[in-house]
Amino acid sequence: MSVMALYRRIHQFFFPSLTPKFLIRALLVALFAYLFFGHICIPLRIRGYSMEPTYHNGGVNFLWKLCYTFSKPKRYDVVAVRFAGNRVMLLKRVVALEGERVEFRSGRLFVDGKEVEEPYVRYPCNWNLPPRQVEKDCIYVVGDNRGMPIEDHHFGQTSMKRILGMPLW
Amino acid sequence: MVKIKYLIIAIIAVGIGVLAAFTLLQSEERRVKKQFSLLSEWASKDPGENVLTMAHKTQRMGTLFAEKFELKTEIDLMSGSYTPEEISSLAARGRLMFSNLSLKFYDFDTSFPEKGIAKVILTARLKGKSTAGEYVDETHELECILKKTEKRWLFSYVEMVQVLKK
Numbered sequence: 001m002s003v004m005a006l007y008r009r010i011h012q013f014f015f016p017s018l019t020p021k022f023l024i025r026a027l028l029v030a031l032f033a034y035l036f037f038g039h040i041c042i043p044l045r046i047r048g049y050s051m052e053p054t055y056h057n058g059g060v061n062f063l064w065k066l067c068y069t070f071s072k073p074k075r076y077d078v079v080a081v082r083f084a085g086n087r088v089m090l091l092k093r094v095v096a097l098e099g100e101r102v103e104f105r106s107g108r109l110f111v112d113g114k115e116v117e118e119p120y121v122r123y124p125c126n127w128n129l130p131p132r133q134v135e136k137d138c139i140y141v142v143g144d145n146r147g148m149p150i151e152d153h154h155f156g157q158t159s160m161k162r163i164l165g166m167p168l169w
Numbered sequence: 170m171v172k173i174k175y176l177i178i179a180i181i182a183v184g185i186g187v188l189a190a191f192t193l194l195q196s197e198e199r200r201v202k203k204q205f206s207l208l209s210e211w212a213s214k215d216p217g218e219n220v221l222t223m224a225h226k227t228q229r230m231g232t233l234f235a236e237k238f239e240l241k242t243e244i245d246l247m248s249g250s251y252t253p254e255e256i257s258s259l260a261a262r263g264r265l266m267f268s269n270l271s272l273k274f275y276d277f278d279t280s281f282p283e284k285g286i287a288k289v290i291l292t293a294r295l296k297g298k299s300t301a302g303e304y305v306d307e308t309h310e311l312e313c314i315l316k317k318t319e320k321r322w323l324f325s326y327v328e329m330v331q332v333l334k335k
Contacts, residue, residue, distance in 0.1 A: 083332050084310035085276030085292035090332070129335070141333070156333035 040065055041168070044080070044089070050143030050153060051091050053122050054078070055167070063089070065165040073097075073139055073163055075111075076120075080164045081141060089164055090154060092141035093120065102140050103131035104150075109142075123147030132157075139163070198279050201287045201315055204322050205274045208233055212260065214270040214297070223264060231257035235316055235325040242329040267305075270297035285317040290330075 016022050037043060046059040055061070055078075063080050073079050073094050080089040095118075096102040096111050103109075107125035109116045125146030134140045134157050142155040211230040214223070231253035238251045251259065264270060275292040282288055295307045314326040 081332065084308050084330075087276070088292060088308050132335075154333055156335040158333050162332060 044167070046091065049148075050145050051078070051093075052145040052147075054093075054120055054144045055091055062168040063165045064168050067166050068163060072160070073166075075116075077166060079139075079141065079166050081158050082162045082164050090141075091167065092143055092155065094139050095142050096134050096140035098134050098136055098138060100140070101131045101133050102129075104129040107146060120144045121146050137161075197281065197287070201279055201289060201322050202277060204233055204315060204324070205277075205289070205291070208324075209272050209274055212264075212270070212272040214264050214267055216269045223261065227257045227261040227264065230260050233324055235318065235323040238324055239326045241327070243331060266299055267297045268300050270295070287315045287317070287322060289313045289315065 042063040042065065044061055044063050046055050046057060046061060049057050075094055075097060077094045078091060079094055081092055082088075083090050095109055095116065100111050101113070102111055104127040107127050109118055110131075121144055123146055127146060127150045129150065137160050138157040139160060140155075140157045143153060146153070208230065211226040211233075214226075234251070234253045234256050236252060238253070238256060239249070240251065241248050271294075273294045273296075275294065278290040280288050290310065290312050293309055293311050295305060297305050299305060310330040310332065312328045312330055313324060315322040316325045317323075
């Protein structure tokens with residue numbers, strides 16, 4: 001390829017001629033990007049420390065909204081809970097499902113009276129929470145960072161309607 | 170020929186009716202939104218705000234609320250019924266604790282379940298710095314009910330939506 005032809009290709013790439021074909025292509029790409037990144041795979045920025053060490057403050061991820069189209073969240077899934085509007089959500093881990101009894105004893109999680117292994121919890125914890133039953137159409141979510149006092153940590157049961165999806169990684 | 174003429178007139182009349190209803194509803198929605206923008210303006214505080222401005226803002230804030238306003242939050246101490254005067258004095262006391270404060274509302278979802286009643290679900294973000302130097306950045310979903318009294322929409326109920334129940 002001659003230098004002139006290469007120059008022409010580069011020029012065409014950065015300054016394309018506004019032909020109808022090009023405009024339709026650009027419009028389709030923009031529409032696809034809007035639908036995909038606006039409604040299916042939403043970029044998100046993590047703020048806060050409640051999911052440390054699994055997710056770090058300032059990290060970037062994508063919210064995959066199609067994951068619960070044909071299934072329900074399972075125990076240990078990390079889910080995004082709609083907190084306010086469409087832009088503020090909480091990243092939490094599902095620890096108990098509808099109808100189960102959940103409690104904390106000296107930092108250890110018990111579901112229906114049986115201790116649940118939590119390999120993702122790395123920081124020492126001394127939480128105590130009396131047993132409570134997860135209501136209908138709800139799931140119980142907790143952050144992985146149990147190093148903070150129980151009063152300062154946002155956790156508890158939430159409606160399934162508020163589950164938006166899960167992070168891509 | 171006559172039939173077609175009547176049909177066209179009927180279509181135009183229906184069109185005007187739909188347009189008028191839509192415009193009216195839009196303007197009511199705008200009026201409701203305006204109350205939130207006033208609340209945001211009067212609740213917010215710039216650094217170095219003088220006492221006169223503060224008094225003026227808190228006084229006017231009370232005028233946005235109905236005679237019997239009810240607040241429901243996770244904090245039991247704050248929940249309860251308030252009069253506009255109580256709101257003004259509460260706002261004055263609250264603002265004194267901050268050197269700067271900003272209250273903003275987003276994601277408006279407005280509906281009119283009954284005539285003279287507006288239900289708004291929105292996101293409220295309170296950001297500021299306390300006089301002790303502590304930064305505050307709180308976001309919550311609110312469910313608000315406004316009632317129309319003499320052409321003005323007044324806040325009558327605000328509930329902080331509980332997303333996670335321990």
